[in-house]
Amino acid sequence: MEKPAEFNMRGAGERPTVALSGDWTANNLGDAPTRLAQAVKVRGDVAVDIRKVRRLDTAGAYAVIRAVGHDYDLKTVQARPESERLLELVGAAVRVEPVTVRQPRGFHELTVRIGKGVMNVGYEWVDTLAFLGHLLVVVVRTAIYLFTEPKRVRWAAIFTLAERAGLDAIPIVAVTSFFIGAVVGLLGANMLRQFGAEVFAVELIGIAVLREFNIIITAVLLAGRSASSFAAELGSMKMNQEIDAMKVMGVDPFEALVLPRFIALLLTIPLLTFVATLAGLFGGLVVVWSVLHLGPTFFLQRIVDDVGAVHFWVGMSKAPVMAMVIAGIGCRQGLEVGGDVESLGRRVTAAVVHAIFAIIMIDAVFALLFMKLNV
Structure with missing residues (x-):
């Protein structure tokens, strides 16, 4: 008592x-x-x-x-x-006497912030390499499962994520690409009219849509749609300690959570890029038909004869790389979430920003590479 x-x-x-x-x-x-x-x-x-x-x-x-x-x-x-x-x-x-720490001011504060930024870049680089290494191990292990134990592959999660990240995104990708193609056609027709070369607006639309805008629009939309979704989902699980519980039970989070998202985007981005190509060409066709009074048969014939399939395959070749970048950035940022909501918000924002930046940079690298190869 x-x-x-x-x-x-x-x-x-x-x-x-x-x-x-x-x-x-x-x-x-x-x-x-x-x-x-x-x-x-x-x-x-x-x-x-x-x-x-x-x-x-x-x-x-x-x-x-x-x-x-x-x-x-x-x-x-x-x-x-x-x-x-x-x-x-x-x-x-x-x-114990409290210790008063003097806060840096002026130039000193600037140097401290620059130093912290440089160190954070180094830490991010090391963490990214660790993430890629772990993912590579899981990919090899899953490839072995395909031939030895196919039932261990999480087919249900892969197809569910593919439907949510791919098929559900078809309307927004198609509509956006349609208007992009229409805008390119309208600008091309207005500019080329000054030189009496309006007919070349067809080639402009074909090359722009087939080579660049189809994959760029698809990747940017998925960066805002899927990368943020992946980061929010994995970050919420990290906050609720569900990922720690999976590790305790012997389940690899990369195999259960990260790899299905990678495979889902690898399967769906080529499909979405093809849809964006058709929608962009259709938008350009509508503008050429309504503004230049050139019929669909003429438009399609010039696309086949003067543009060709090379530009189409150039755009499609970027799709797998964009899929890996978007899925990797989204999943990695989600796994880096701390224990508070503020950290979740920062990581989701970083996932979208980093993914869009990576898409633009990778597209520039592809452009330089194909220019050197004269493709």
Whole structure:
């Protein structure tokens, strides 16, 4: 049974003694610390006896130290060994002086921020290499499963994610590509009309859509749609410690969560790129037909004769690379989420921004490569 904290003064000599009793814990202190401090202040120098205290925690020890003063010699307190040790620990903590850290200002602050940024880039690079290495191991292991144990491959997750990330995105990809093709056709017709070469708007539309805009529009839309979704899903699981639970149960999160998303985008981005190609060409056809009064047969014949299939395959060759980049960035940012909602928001935003930046940079690299190959 718990007893409230109490004390009594005894002795009226040069140094009276204050004897504590009961439970000096956070739940039982009451107003005892205040009365003790007043009594010690009135009597002056007193001795402290806490041998009859039943239970003592850090709150009770701090109350005793505050009552007798921080500069009081705790070694003169009469106490059991465990109580004496607790008083020493709390007293040492009370006597610690707070350290004031000067915040950098001006040029110093700028150099600190630059240094932290450089270090963060290094950490991100190392983490990315670790992510790629782990993913490569899982890919090889899954490839072995395809021939030895096909049932171990998570086909249900792959096709579910492919439907959600691919088939559900067909309308938005098609509509966006249609208007992009229409805009390219309208701009091309207006500019080429000045030179009397309106007919070449067909080649402009074909090359622009087949070579660049089909894959760029598809990849950017999936970066905002799928990369953010992957980061939010995995980040939420990380916050709820579901990924840690999977590791405890012996399930590899890369095999269960990351790889299905990679395969799903690898399967769907070529399909979406083909849909974007058809929609973009149709948008250009509508503009050429309505503005230049050139019929669909003429449009398609010039696409086949003058543009050809090379540009189509150039655009399609970028699709697998874009799929790996979008899935990798989204999954990696999701796995880096901390334990708070702010971290989740930062990582989801970073997934979209990094994916779009990577798409533009990779497309530029492809453009330089095909230019060197004269393709």
